[in-house]
Amino acid sequence: MLTYRGIPLWRDVRVLQAIGQLVSVVFVVSLLVFFVANLRSAADERGLSLGFDFLGQEAGFPIGESVIDYDPGDSFLHAFAVGIINTLKAAVLGVLLATVLGIVVGLARLSSNWLVRNLAGVYIQIIRNVPLLVQLFFWYFAVFQALPLVQQAIRLPGPVYLSNRGLFFVSPQATPSFDAWVAYLAAALAVAAALRFALRWREQRTGRPSHAVVGPWLAFAAIAAAGWLAADGSPVVRNVPVLGEFNFAGGGRITPEFGALLVGLVLYTGAFIAEIVRAGVQSVSRGQREAALAVGLSNAQTTRLVIFPQALRVIVPPLISQYLNLTKNSSLAVAIAYPELFTVGRTMINQAGRALPIFLLIMAAYLAMSLTWAAVGNLYNRRVQMVER
Amino acid sequence: MRHMKLRYPLLLILVAILMAALAACGDDDGDAAASGGRLDTVKDRGNLIIAGRTDLAGFGFLDSSGKNVGFDIDLGRAVAAAIFGDPNAIEVRPISASERGPTIQSGEVDVLTRNVTWTSTRDSQWGNYTTIMFYDGQGFMVRADSGFESALDLDGVTACVTSGTTTELNLADFFRQNGLALETVVFEDTASVYGAYESGRCDVTTSDKSQLAAIRSGFASPGDHKILPETISKEPLTPVVPHGDDQWFDLVKTVMWVLINAEEMGVTQANVDSMVTSDNIAIRRMLGAEGEFGQADLGLDADFAVDVIKAVGNYGEIYDRYMGPNGISFELPRQSNELWLNGGLIYAPPLK
Numbered sequence: 001m002l003t004y005r006g007i008p009l010w011r012d013v014r015v016l017q018a019i020g021q022l023v024s025v026v027f028v029v030s031l032l033v034f035f036v037a038n039l040r041s042a043a044d045e046r047g048l049s050l051g052f053d054f055l056g057q058e059a060g061f062p063i064g065e066s067v068i069d070y071d072p073g074d075s076f077l078h079a080f081a082v083g084i085i086n087t088l089k090a091a092v093l094g095v096l097l098a099t100v101l102g103i104v105v106g107l108a109r110l111s112s113n114w115l116v117r118n119l120a121g122v123y124i125q126i127i128r129n130v131p132l133l134v135q136l137f138f139w140y141f142a143v144f145q146a147l148p149l150v151q152q153a154i155r156l157p158g159p160v161y162l163s164n165r166g167l168f169f170v171s172p173q174a175t176p177s178f179d180a181w182v183a184y185l186a187a188a189l190a191v192a193a194a195l196r197f198a199l200r201w202r203e204q205r206t207g208r209p210s211h212a213v214v215g216p217w218l219a220f221a222a223i224a225a226a227g228w229l230a231a232d233g234s235p236v237v238r239n240v241p242v243l244g245e246f247n248f249a250g251g252g253r254i255t256p257e258f259g260a261l262l263v264g265l266v267l268y269t270g271a272f273i274a275e276i277v278r279a280g281v282q283s284v285s286r287g288q289r290e291a292a293l294a295v296g297l298s299n300a301q302t303t304r305l306v307i308f309p310q311a312l313r314v315i316v317p318p319l320i321s322q323y324l325n326l327t328k329n330s331s332l333a334v335a336i337a338y339p340e341l342f343t344v345g346r347t348m349i350n351q352a353g354r355a356l357p358i359f360l361l362i363m364a365a366y367l368a369m370s371l372t373w374a375a376v377g378n379l380y381n382r383r384v385q386m387v388e389r
Numbered sequence: 390m391r392h393m394k395l396r397y398p399l400l401l402i403l404v405a406i407l408m409a410a411l412a413a414c415g416d417d418d419g420d421a422a423a424s425g426g427r428l429d430t431v432k433d434r435g436n437l438i439i440a441g442r443t444d445l446a447g448f449g450f451l452d453s454s455g456k457n458v459g460f461d462i463d464l465g466r467a468v469a470a471a472i473f474g475d476p477n478a479i480e481v482r483p484i485s486a487s488e489r490g491p492t493i494q495s496g497e498v499d500v501l502t503r504n505v506t507w508t509s510t511r512d513s514q515w516g517n518y519t520t521i522m523f524y525d526g527q528g529f530m531v532r533a534d535s536g537f538e539s540a541l542d543l544d545g546v547t548a549c550v551t552s553g554t555t556t557e558l559n560l561a562d563f564f565r566q567n568g569l570a571l572e573t574v575v576f577e578d579t580a581s582v583y584g585a586y587e588s589g590r591c592d593v594t595t596s597d598k599s600q601l602a603a604i605r606s607g608f609a610s611p612g613d614h615k616i617l618p619e620t621i622s623k624e625p626l627t628p629v630v631p632h633g634d635d636q637w638f639d640l641v642k643t644v645m646w647v648l649i650n651a652e653e654m655g656v657t658q659a660n661v662d663s664m665v666t667s668d669n670i671a672i673r674r675m676l677g678a679e680g681e682f683g684q685a686d687l688g689l690d691a692d693f694a695v696d697v698i699k700a701v702g703n704y705g706e707i708y709d710r711y712m713g714p715n716g717i718s719f720e721l722p723r724q725s726n727e728l729w730l731n732g733g734l735i736y737a738p739p740l741k
Contacts, residue, residue, distance in 0.1 A: 061561055073565065351558065
C-alpha cells in the first residue's frame with residue numbers, strides 16, 4: 001500500500017529557511033554578546049571605568065567659543081553640551097548656505113552662457129576632488145591666519161573689521177524697551193497673517209487682484225514702526241565693535257576657526273549639491289520645459305514652477321545624505337581648533353581619562369543628529385513625492 | 390510529528406558548534422601583556438614599542454638624518470638596551486598630546502614617554518608612573534614688543550594651547566584664580582599651536598617652560614619672543630607604563646634609576662667598560678660585576694646596566710646631549726634637574 005511520506009526534512013525548503021534564519025540570529029546575537037563581554041573584560045583587566053558618573057565633575061578646561069555660557073568650573077556634561085551646540089551651529093548654518101550655493105551653481109552649470117557654465121564646472125571639479133581636510137587647513141592657515149593682525153584690521157563699511165582674530169561686525173542689541181516692542185511685533189504678525197488670509201480668500205473668490213503679498217507686509221511694517229515710535233527710546237541699538245588693547249570688544253563676531261570651518265564645509269558640500277541639482281533638473285524631460293515655454297511662462301517661471309517641483313523628487317534623497325555628510329564632516333574641525341563635539345569630546349577623554357564612555361557619548365550624539373536630519377528629510381521627501389501621480 | 394522531534398537537536402548542535410567557535414576565538418584573543426607578562430611579550434616581539442613624538446626639539450624630534458631622537462626617546466632606548474642589549478630594538482609611535490591617555494590605557498605601547506606630566510587623576514586612570522625624569526613648570530611666551538612683564542598683565546588676551554594637556558587646565562585655573570579675562574584657541578596638534586601664535590592669532594602661548602624654550606629656538610627670530618618669569622604649575626615629566634603588570638613597572642623604574650645612579654657615581658658612556666673593575670662596590674654591583682640588585686627578578690641580565698649606559702649614557706649625558714651647553718637642540722640650564730648632590734631634585738633609590 002502506498003502511503004504519502006512527505007518531503008524529507010533535510011529537503012524541505014521551509015524547514016531549511018527557518019533553520020537558516022535561526023542560525024543567523026543566534027550568530028549575530030552571540031557576536032554582540034561576545035563583543036560586549038570582551039569590552040567589559042578588557043576594561044576590567046586594564047582598570048578602565050565604564051561608568052558615566054564622572055560627567056558631573058568639574059571640566060576644568062577652557063573652550064574657545066560657546067553659544068551658551070561656559071566656564072572651566074562647569075561640569076563635563078555642560079562642556080559636552082557646548083560641543084553639541086557648536087556642532088549644530090556649524091551644521092545648520094552650513095546646510096542652509098550649502099543648499100543655496102548648490103542650487104545656484106547647479107543651475108549655473110546648465111546655463112546657456114558658456115562662461116557661467118564652465119566656471120561652475122571648474123569650481124565643482126576642483127572642490128570635489130581635493131580632500132576636505134586639506135581644504136580646511138588651506139582656509140584656516142593660508143587664508144584666515146594670513147589676514148592682518150588685529151591692530152591693522154581691514155575696515156569695511158558698516159563698520160566691519162577683518163583680521164586674523166576674525167570678522168567683527170555691528171550687531172543689533174536689545175535695550176530695556178525691547179520687551180515692550182515685542183508685543184507690537186506679535187500683534188503685527190497676527191494682523192499680517194489675518195490680512196493675508198482674508199486677501200487671498202477674496203482673490204480666489206472674486207478673481208480680482210487683491211495685493212495678497214504686498215498688503216500684509218505693509219501692515220506688518222506699519223504696526224512695527226508704530227511700536228518703535230511708541231517705545232521709550234529705540235528698542236534695538238547698534239552694538240559697534242571697538243578695538244581694545246588686545247582685541248575688539250562688542251558687536252558680533254565670526255572667529256577664524258568657525259569661519260574657516262563654515263567656508264570649507266559650505267564650498268565642499270555645495271559642489272556635491274550642485275551636481276545633485278544638475279542631475280535632478282536634467283531628469284525632467286525636455287518636453288516639460290518646451291510645453292511650459294509654449295504656454296507663455298517666462299524662463300524663470302518655468303524653472304521655478306515646472307522644472308523644480310519635478311526635479312525635487314530626484315534631488316531630495318541624495319540631498320539628505322549630503323546634509324548628513326556635512327554634519328559628520330564638521331568633526332574635521334578638530335584640526336583647526338573649532339570647539340565642536342568631537343574636539344571637546346577628545347579633550348574630555350584626556351582630562352577625564354574615560355575613553356570608552358566618552359567615545360560612546362560622541363557616537364550617540366552624532367547618531368542622534370544624523371537620525372534627526374534623516375527623519376526631517378524623509379518627511380519632506382514624502383511631501384515632495386506626493387506630487388507624483 | 391516525527392520530523393519535528395529531529396529539528397531541535399539539530400539546531401542545538403549547530404548553536405553549540407557556533408558557541409564553541411566563538412569561545413575559542415575569545416581564548417586566542419587573551420592578551421598576555423594585559424594580564425602580566427609584558428616582558429615576555431616584548432621579548433617575543435623582538436622590540437620595544439614606545440609612544441613618543443617627532444615634533445619637539447630636545448625631547449622627541451627628527452635629527453638631520455631623519456632619525457627620531459631626543460631626551461624622551463633616549464629613555465625608551467635605555468629600556469630597549471636593558472632588555473635586548475640593543476638600543477635600536479625599539480619602535481617609536483609618534484602620538485599627539487590628547488592621544489596619550491587612550492594609548493597607554495589600552496596597553497598598545499610598552500612605555501609612554503612623551504612629556505607626560507604626572508598627576509593623581511592620570512595616575513589612577515592612565516597607567517603607572519615610574520620615576521620623575523624631568524622637573525618642569527608651566528610658563529607663558531609672548532612677543533618681546535608686547536609690553537607684558539608678568540603673567541598678571543595678561544588680562545583679556547587670547548592664548549594658544551594644546552588640547553588634552555595639564556597646560557590647558559592650569560591656564561584656565563590661573564586666569565580664573567586671578568580674575569583675568571581669557572580667550573583660548575585650542576589645537577590638537579602642537580605645531581598648529583605655535584604656528585597660530587607666530588601668525589598673531591594669539592597674544593600668548595603657554596606650555597611647559599622647557600617646551601617653550603624648545604619652540605622659541607625654532608622660530609624664525611627667537612629674539613622677538615620672550616618667556617615670562619612666572620612658573621604657574623608643577624609639571625613632573627615621567628615615563629608611564631600600562632596598569633596591571635608589576636614586573637614591567639619595576640623593570641622600567643629600575644632602568645631609570647640606573648641612569649640617575651650612574652651619573653651620581655660618575656659612570657659614563659666612555660668609562661663604563663673600565664668601571665666594571667672599579668674598586669667601588671656600589672659601582673661594581675650596578676654593573677653586574679658583583680652581587681645582585683634584583684636583576685634576576687626583573688628578568689634582566691646581571692650586567693644590563695653596562696648595555697644601558699653604553700647605549701645612551703647616564704642621566705646627565707642624556708640631558709646634555711640635547712639641552713646642555715653644547716646640546717644639539719638648545720641650551721636649558723639644569724636647575725631643578727640637577728642631581729640632588731648639586732642642589733637639584735634628581736634623586737633615585739639606591740641599587741641594592
